[in-house]
Amino acid sequence: MAAEGTEELSGNGEMENSAEELGDSEAFVPPNPESQASEEAGSTGMEGVETTAPYMPAVEGEEDDEGELPVDFERLWKAAHDNPQDFTSWTDLLQYCEQEGHMTASRRSLNAFLERYPLCYGYWKKFADMERRAGNNVKAEEVCVRGLKAIPLSVDLWIHYINLLLGTLNMNLPESTQRIRSVFEEAVDAAGMEWHSDRLWDLYAEWEKEQGNLKAMTVVYDRVLKMPTQLYRGHFDKLKTHITSNPPLDILSAEEYQNLRAEYKQSQAQGEGSNPTEEEEERPPGEENPADTDDGKDSEEAVQKMQELLLANREKIFQDNEAEVRKRWTFEDAIKRPYFHVKPLDKAQLKGWHVYLDWEMEESRGAHDGTAEEEEEQGAPKPDGEGVSGHKRVLVLFERCLIACALYEEFWIKYVHYLEQHGVEEARSAFKKACEIHLPYKHTSHIQWATFEERQGNFTEAQRILEALEQTTPGLAVVRLRRVGLERRLGHLDRAESLLTDAVEQSKENPQLHAFYSIKLARLLLKLGKNTARARSVLQEAIELSPDNSKLHLNLLELEVSGDPRTNGAGVQQCISRALEAPLSPRTKILFSQRGLQFAEDFGTTIQSVLTMYEDHQKLLKEIGPKKRGAENGDSDDQEKVSRTDDSSAGAQTAPPTVPPVPPPPMMGDMSGSYGSYSSWYQQPQYGGYGGYQNPWNQYNQYYPPS
Structure with a gap:
């Protein structure tokens, strides 16, 4: 069996001709007992992700120095690394290195590419073939091993690895045979349950036949007979040929052969209506056992009967397996x-x-x-x-x-949720592979990983994950808030405050984001730090930068109103006056005036202060009432809409503005309901419903005469 040659590869590392073969081989009809599915010309490609052994990148500095790199290498290398999610840049680099035939450039490019896209099994094969052509058989084997750690379900890569060993090992040595058998066992253990693993099983059985080990060949066919695979019927047909072409003594283990022979004798005895003991007593002296010949071997009749028993036993297993195949056929198709x-x-x-x-x-x-x-x-x-x-x-x-779905967060999260039912380490391994290899820029999976580690009590790891994510995707508000929340839950209020303070300082170029962080910081200082003065200062500084942000004014008002009304009346009045002078919408200004009037009614120390607030409110209604109605009829600016002032009001936004460093990949599943959304954190009542302010304030006419 010679090693496979090097085929031309398409952009994703799949062999060009396999696309046509895939289209033909996938067009199957449901199986039936009368027919067998046609043989597939080749495997469909990228099969599997390992769950135990993590992908190991190449060791730095392993390339042989061939002197100066090709002319355009640095340009293409830089283009690929500046935007590692641009698959075309990588394939252009690899194609250029292959054309130039420069080993150092090719090794460096393939190592970097496969570290980023380890599921492209075709490029692992190209890498191994390149090393073998250069006479580096050991490195070629190492490449295959690395590839199989990354994609242990790849039937094609296992076959390529086995053919490489068959072409480089001295098969006259016993240890070489043992090694090949060991690799076959690793292959079927890792990929034997794959739907397209038929070629691997057939190769294993045929190799045992070439070694003259018919008993091992039987064991291989018996194992695959229980596997629902695409070409399951072909295995049964080959097993039948194998059984009918060889005597049971040559193809069965000693224990199974003895059991089969006992079953045969029992069936013979039952057919004659007597037990073996009586038969032996009634047999004339000197007559031989019909099951044995002169040389002690089974007679031709006994061999045929035992073969029939063997096939009958396997037929039941085949039928059970066929039932499982039928269940899965529609899904696989x-x-x-x-x-x-x-x-x-x-x-x-x-x-x-x-x-x-x-x-x-x-x-x-x-x-x-x-x-x-x-x-x-x-x-x-x-x-x-x-x-x-x-x-x-x-x-x-x-x-x-x-x-197939390596770039979709939804499937990784689904996988982790399943693995958590069976073990923490399995779930952690899946998180690590998803976030560090396939989804380095997807914040939802990283945030869920950090939540998972925090739930397991691994707080240091949770902090590391969020910090690394923020370095990868700077400016993402949800990540900074998760870091703040983690530090707060750990009791590190100083650290939480520092993170928010830094965010406020770094977002001054983005007024909306600056206001968002300022509100978060002010609430932390007020509610947990009990530092009202500092919280007030944060909001006032933010208002100077964004005087038209109604949320800042409302949160400052809430801060003032929540203080001692006997000493804080002036602060409330000052806050209301500032809002009325700011470039806010008419509706927002009326709301502030209403709040001031209610505060005076509830906590005013003199009737004159209440009457003054009432008169000012009436003047405001007359001045901007028509503007308010026009705004209500035609103003759809969300920034001018009134927001809530209860506990969920302070800066709660369903989607804080983000500034991702690079555009995300084009394929992302629906992430609704994931941890990355704020919509599930906060209720969203409008400020107009606070305290019954939606009711007309003309009700005060019955208490105070117009001035």
Whole structure:
């Protein structure tokens, strides 16, 4: 078996001809007992994400120095690194290095590219082939191992690795044979449950046949017979050929052969209506056992009967497996792009993965419940991984999904939620892979990771995650507020205050964001720091920068009103006067006047102060009443709308302005309901409903005569 050659690759690292093969091989009809699905010409590509061994980037400095780099290398290298999410820049760099044939440039580019896009299995193969052509067989093996750590479900990469070993090892040495068998075992353990793993199983069985190990070949076919794969019927047909072409003694282990022979004798005895002991007693002296020949081997009749028994036993397993295949066929047939690509998937594909995952998880729960009942009855647990349903099959499906959908946060979050039911470390590993490799600029997954670590009591790690995220996506308000909230919950009020203070200072160029942070800082100082003077100063400074921001005026008013009314009347009056002089909307000014009048009514020390406020309010109504009505009829500016003043009022915004450093990838799933949205944190009543201010203030006419 020679090693595979180097095929031309498309932009995503998939072989050019595999796209056509994929289109043909995916167009299957549901299986039936009378026909077999046609052989697939090749694997569909990017299969799987490992869950235990993390992806290991290349060691720095491992390239051999070939002197000066190609002329355009630095330009293309810089273009790729300045915008690492631009897939085209990377492919241009790799294509240029390949054309130039410069090993150092190619190694450096491939290492950097595969660290960012480790799921492009075709480029791992190109990398390994490049090293092998250069005579670096050890490095070629190392590249394959790194690739398989990144995508252990890749059937193509496993086959490429095995063919590489077959082409470089001395197969006359016993240790070489043992190593190949060991790699085959690793391959089927990692990718044997993959829907498109048929070629790997066939290669394993044929290799054992070449070694003359027919018993091991039988074991391979028996194992795949229980796996729901695309070409499941072909394996059964090959197993039947294998059984009918060889005597049972040559293809079965000693224990299974003895059991089969006992079963054969028992069936013979039952067919004659007597037990073996009576038959032996009635046999004439010197007559041989019909099951044995002169040389001690099974007779031709015995071999044929035992082969029939073997096939009957396997037929039942095949039928059970076929039932599982039928359950999954519709789901699998709907998957049109099982490999990784930066291009977005359509909604039908995304929905198909969600439905398939939900169904497999439900199957797993049903299988677990059934196994638990069986264990109670029989007192013997079923080995993990036996059969087709269960936790391992759910994991394999999730890992397959996270190849095609690696850039969608929703699937990673769904995966983590499932893993948390089975272990903290498994969930942490998935978070780490999602955030550090595939979604470095997606804040929702990072925030959920930090929340997960905080929930586990790993506060230092939660702080590190949020701090690193803010360095990656500077200016994102939701991240800064999560950092503030974490420090506050840990009792680090000074640290929380410092974070908000820095945010206020850094956002002066953005008045709206500056006002948002100023309100947050003022509330922290007032509610937790009990520093009213400092909170007042923060809001007043923000008002000087944004005098037209009604939220700042309302929060300052709330601060003044919440103080001691016997000593703070002047502060309330000053706040109201400032708002009435500011460039606010008529509706907002009337609201402030109403608040001042109510404060005077509730806490005024003289009747004259109440009457004065009333007269000023009436004048305001006459002056800007028509403007107010016009604004209500035609003003749709959200910035001028009145906001709430209760506990949820202080700067609560459903989506603070953000300044992402780079444009996000084009494919993002629906993140509604995720931690990244503020809409679930705050209720949103309007300030007009505060304290009944929506009612007309003309009711005071019955208490005070017009002046």
